[in-house]
Amino acid sequence: MASSRASLHPPRSAEEQALIERYAHLPADASRRAAIEAFEKTGLPHRRVEGWRWSDVRAAVRGLECKTVAEPPDPFHSQAEGSLYFYDDGLPSRGRIAAGVKIDELAIGAGSGDVAAMPLAALTAALASGPAVTSLDISSDTVEPIRLHFDSRCDGQFRRVEITLRKGVTARVLESHVAGAGFSSVLVDYRLEADATLHRVVYQAGADTAVQAANARVWLGHGARLVQTALGFGAKLARIETRVTHGAGASEAILNGAYLAGKGRHVDFTSHVGHDMPGCVTRQIVKGAARAGGRGVFQGKFLVARDAQKTDANMEHHALLLEDGAEVNAKPELEIYADDVQCAHGNTAGAIDEDALFYIRQRGVPEREARAMLTESFINEAFGAADPAIADILTAEARQWLLAPQ
Amino acid sequence: MLELTNLHASVVPEDGPAREILKGVSLSVPKGEVHAVMGPNGSGKSTLSYVLTGRNGYDVTDGAATFDGDDLLSLEPEARAAKGVFLSFQYPLEIAGVPVLTFVRAALNAQHKARGEPEVSAPDFLRKSREAAAKLKIDPDMLKRPLNVGFSGGEKKRLEIFQMLMLAPRFMILDETDSGLDIDALKVVAEGVNALRSPERSMLVITHYQRLLDYIKPDKVHVLSAGRIVASGGPDLALRLEKEGYDGVIEEAA
Numbered sequence: 001m002a003s004s005r006a007s008l009h010p011p012r013s014a015e016e017q018a019l020i021e022r023y024a025h026l027p028a029d030a031s032r033r034a035a036i037e038a039f040e041k042t043g044l045p046h047r048r049v050e051g052w053r054w055s056d057v058r059a060a061v062r063g064l065e066c067k068t069v070a071e072p073p074d075p076f077h078s079q080a081e082g083s084l085y086f087y088d089d090g091l092p093s094r095g096r097i098a099a100g101v102k103i104d105e106l107a108i109g110a111g112s113g114d115v116a117a118m119p120l121a122a123l124t125a126a127l128a129s130g131p132a133v134t135s136l137d138i139s140s141d142t143v144e145p146i147r148l149h150f151d152s153r154c155d156g157q158f159r160r161v162e163i164t165l166r167k168g169v170t171a172r173v174l175e176s177h178v179a180g181a182g183f184s185s186v187l188v189d190y191r192l193e194a195d196a197t198l199h200r201v202v203y204q205a206g207a208d209t210a211v212q213a214a215n216a217r218v219w220l221g222h223g224a225r226l227v228q229t230a231l232g233f234g235a236k237l238a239r240i241e242t243r244v245t246h247g248a249g250a251s252e253a254i255l256n257g258a259y260l261a262g263k264g265r266h267v268d269f270t271s272h273v274g275h276d277m278p279g280c281v282t283r284q285i286v287k288g289a290a291r292a293g294g295r296g297v298f299q300g301k302f303l304v305a306r307d308a309q310k311t312d313a314n315m316e317h318h319a320l321l322l323e324d325g326a327e328v329n330a331k332p333e334l335e336i337y338a339d340d341v342q343c344a345h346g347n348t349a350g351a352i353d354e355d356a357l358f359y360i361r362q363r364g365v366p367e368r369e370a371r372a373m374l375t376e377s378f379i380n381e382a383f384g385a386a387d388p389a390i391a392d393i394l395t396a397e398a399r400q401w402l403l404a405p406q
Numbered sequence: 407m408l409e410l411t412n413l414h415a416s417v418v419p420e421d422g423p424a425r426e427i428l429k430g431v432s433l434s435v436p437k438g439e440v441h442a443v444m445g446p447n448g449s450g451k452s453t454l455s456y457v458l459t460g461r462n463g464y465d466v467t468d469g470a471a472t473f474d475g476d477d478l479l480s481l482e483p484e485a486r487a488a489k490g491v492f493l494s495f496q497y498p499l500e501i502a503g504v505p506v507l508t509f510v511r512a513a514l515n516a517q518h519k520a521r522g523e524p525e526v527s528a529p530d531f532l533r534k535s536r537e538a539a540a541k542l543k544i545d546p547d548m549l550k551r552p553l554n555v556g557f558s559g560g561e562k563k564r565l566e567i568f569q570m571l572m573l574a575p576r577f578m579i580l581d582e583t584d585s586g587l588d589i590d591a592l593k594v595v596a597e598g599v600n601a602l603r604s605p606e607r608s609m610l611v612i613t614h615y616q617r618l619l620d621y622i623k624p625d626k627v628h629v630l631s632a633g634r635i636v637a638s639g640g641p642d643l644a645l646r647l648e649k650e651g652y653d654g655v656i657e658e659a660a
Binding site for chain 1: 461510520569
């Protein structure tokens with residue numbers, strides 16, 4: 001008995017010990033305590049934990065050096081006036097915030113919900129500081145997007161944000177998660193009341209000395225709509241995890257994204273969509289490309305509960321292995337308990353079409369640009385649901401990566 | 407302009423042994439001339455077009471190919487294109503997500519850059535593309551759609567000639583351009599090709615059938631069989647092939 005328990009919970013690593021000590025310095029409250037207790041049970045997720053086989057955070061945070069790095073990118077700097085900037089410590093700095101958005105900085109977390117399935121969300125809820133929770137209450141349509149910019153340079157940061165979209169409200173949120181070094185984890189909880197629409201964009205880019213997690217939970221009220229577009233470039237390890245709950249029926253979720261994993265980068269797109277109520281629609285298109293020494297991970301799960309009749313859900317993940325030595329791992333999963341549903345998934349991984357490549361080069365386009373052109377057109381499908389201005393920014397970021405000398 | 411001397415080439419499949427296809431092709435296409443290469447299936451016609459344009463998977467094992475006196479075979483495909491070598495594909499590829507005009511503009515500017523010429527301005531490019539589209543009876547809306555995606559066989563061939571008009575190459579290889587075209591489309595395509603004929607340009611027209619040569623009149627006709635040129639002559643050779651079939655002409659040559 002003792003030995004089997006030991007294999008499930010290996011001795012605490014120095015990094016885990018340091019995280020628990022970090023908790024001890026924070027003001028105590030019941031919400032934090034519950035979260036750290038949940039984290040203490042699991043520790044940092046590692047390759048023998050379900051859902052983390054390909055993304056071993058415990059190993060990745062070992063020996064993370066804090067060194068001077070180039071300024072992390074900020075692709076949306078020209079986009080939004082309503083901004084919250086989160087740096088390694090301290091209160092977020094604010095730009096002009098649109099009318100109809102009420103911001104509260106809470107010293108005490110208001111419970112962290114079910115974090116058992118998300119060990120890094122539990123850790124984030126336990127360690128989030130300055131403030132414990134930043135809460136945004138959106139009660140009227142916002143034209144300008146709201147920007148949440150998380151910029152970690154060295155010590156890393158743990159941040160928690162809660163965003164509520166009131167009934168019928170449409171809002172746009174741009175999250176950028178950039179890191180030069182350290183271990184950082186962000187948890188954003190979205191709650192969409194009936195008929196609310198959220199356009200969420202997630203941008204992630206980290207150095208090979210950073211470990212990052214962008215965790216989100218999105219609860220969809222009746223008739224609510226989520227349109228999500230993500231672009232991840234990875235880090236030493238980056239996990240972009242989204243858990244969506246169709247909580248009241250007739251809601252829709254679009255969960256698109258693209259990852260581009262260069263040398264020394266690991267990017268993990270994990271999503272879980274719970275269809276709890278009838279008549280919900282989910283559409284997911286994830287495209288990825290990896291270069292030699294880069295690794296992409298896609299894990300997508302659709303769960304359809306017994307009562308969730310007339311669920312209509314489709315999941316697509318397609319990856320391009322750009323060079324020998326590129327790696328992509330994929331696990332698409334459908335778990336269906338209702339009998340009157342339409343659910344499907346498609347998953348492929350392959351190389352660039354050599355015939356198409358020759359065709360483009362025959363017209364005079366040099367090989368690197370021809371490869372970039374093909375990869376860009378492959379990736380772009382994942383940006384099709386985003387606002388055109390945002391899609392253009394994401395495409396430009398992808399193009400820059402594709403054309404950069406290796 | 408193009409000189410082939412005893413050209414030997416093998417196709418190298420990924421999962422099999424190399425197989426020699428061209429077994430000593432010698433051919434000279436002077437500036438301003440149009441030459442037709444005719445031959446039965448499997449004679450090496452398409453291989454010849456791919457070897458000249460530098461497609462992967464073909465090994466030149468002997469012989470030479472020069473273009474304006476320069477070694478063609480050592481150049482990357484894009485460098486050959488910048489020198490003015492254009493292949494109209496037998497089966498044009500679909501390039502999803504890249505609109506026709508975006509693609510052609512990228513290709514044109516890449517060629518200009520390689521030759522040290524200035525970029526083409528957007529108004530000039532658009533004007534030129536409208537003229538070329540009108541000449542080929544191409545609906546301008548088609549130029550906004552992703553290249554060849556969902557296009558019919560005939561539309562794809564028309565788009566090949568459209569690209570040819572836009573890029574204005576100096577040496578054109580037309581690989582089975584007539585396949586998939588009805589007679590009206592064939593006329594339109596041939597008019598487009600003929601518009602490019604000039605004392606400065608040459609063409610290699612690869613075809614099974616004499617039909618195309620009624621519209622694109624060659625200066626010389628060559629018969630390719632089992633990887634060698636077995637007969638050469640004037641336009642009347644094509645007519646003889648049509649009448650007597652390949653077997654008769656090839657036997658006579660042997």
